[in-house]
Amino acid sequence: MKLSEKLKRTFFTENPVTGLLLGLCPTLAVTSSAENGIGMGLATTFVLVCSNLVIATLKNVIPNRVRIPAFIVVIATFVTIVDMGLQATMFELHKTLGLFIPLIVVNCVILGRAEAFASKNTVWDSFIDGITNGLGFTFALFILGAIREVFGSGAILGYAFWPEDYRTILVFVLAPGAFLTLGFMLVGMNRISKALEGKK
Amino acid sequence: MAKNESAFRVIIVLVLIAFFSAFLLAYVNNITSGPIEENKRAETKKAIEIVLSTLTDYTYPEEPIATEIDNSPVKYFPAQAADGSIIGYAIIVKGPNGFTNDFDMMVGLDSSGTVIDTYVLDHKETPGLGDGMAREPFKKQYRGKNLQNSNWNVIKDGGDFDILTAATITSRAFTGGVHRALLLFKKLKNEVNV
Secondary structure, three states: OOHHHHHHHHHHHOOOOOOOOOOHHHHHHHOOOHHHHHHHHHHHHHHHHHHHHHHHHHOOOOEHHHHHHHHHHHHHHHHHHHHHHHHHHOHHHHHHHOOOHHHHHHOHHHHHHHHHHHOOOOHHHHHHHHHHHHHHHHHHHHHHHHHHHHHHHOEEOOEEOOOOOOOOOHHHHOHHHHHHHHHHHHHHHHHHHHHHHHHO | OEOOOOHHHHHHHHHHHHHHHHHHHHHHHHHHHHHHHHHHHHHHHHHHHHHOOOOOOOEOOOOOEEEEEOOEEEEEEEEEOOOOOEEEEEEEEEEOOOOOOOEEEEEEEEOOOOEEEEEEEEOOOOOOOHHHHHOHHHHHHHOOOOOOOOOOOEHHHOOOEOOOOOOHHHHHHHHHHHHHHHHHHHHHHHHHHO
């Protein structure tokens, strides 16, 4: 499959969040700003690429009976590495994301790709699969975070365009706002996906 | 996936995977523990400079002194002038009963026990509501206040301090945290005089 085709699929028609509705816990929890969305997305991408690589390499060694525990150990290892790496290099970002980083272990996007793709395909294909799915996930989190930040905090990527004394629509940065925004975003993404499919 | 597998093989593979990941984690931990410690120290240093912003030419010990007030652990850095006299305190307290949990904050006091400034170190309050406690409009009402000139409750509870819109609990916790720092100051003063 061509890379452009693959990207189109992971960004729109089969986007992990808006197409397959996977990994919604971190999606809803961290996207109160665009920056958090990107941070979480890239951390997940890193884990996804690394775990896909390792699992594709070991796919003939891992016994079928214990494949899920083995996958989880691999994923948890990389998540802990991300956690420590972020703390050492981007302390400020870690302060906001820190709570959710360990939860990447149970993000079903990652286990889903390990089980459905990396354990059956070559190392190179799994690598590409990890990157495209990770970027699709990041893309969805960024859009969701940006919408919530614009309406809820009157800012974009931390740059405030709304005077501080003015009210913003606070519900957008709270949990209900995440659900509402995600709902409307699904409608929009489905429209785009349909249009893309129609053209083929 | 390998079919036809013996129990022995299953155990060996899982043990090897766990062993390698433990090794990898130990290695990464070894590299990152230094910078992480450094970052935390830099954060504390930054916080002390903010909460003691009106003081100049002071030194403070590398490690804070730990004690207890109100059944809650507190740590403080005494700021000493060149002649050794104590001209202020940077006190790390827990804001009690925040919206999600207790949160860590630092309060700077001068030698008369008046608040110089406050700094929130680590919190998990609601973004957009409770995290307003770290912003200027909320913080400034605590400056220049001490045990004598203020009633240490939020307005809703009959005190002197404004609350953040839709974050009463956070505001209460913040006010309670600053109050704790002041109580510690009073206790320290009494110990010196006795």
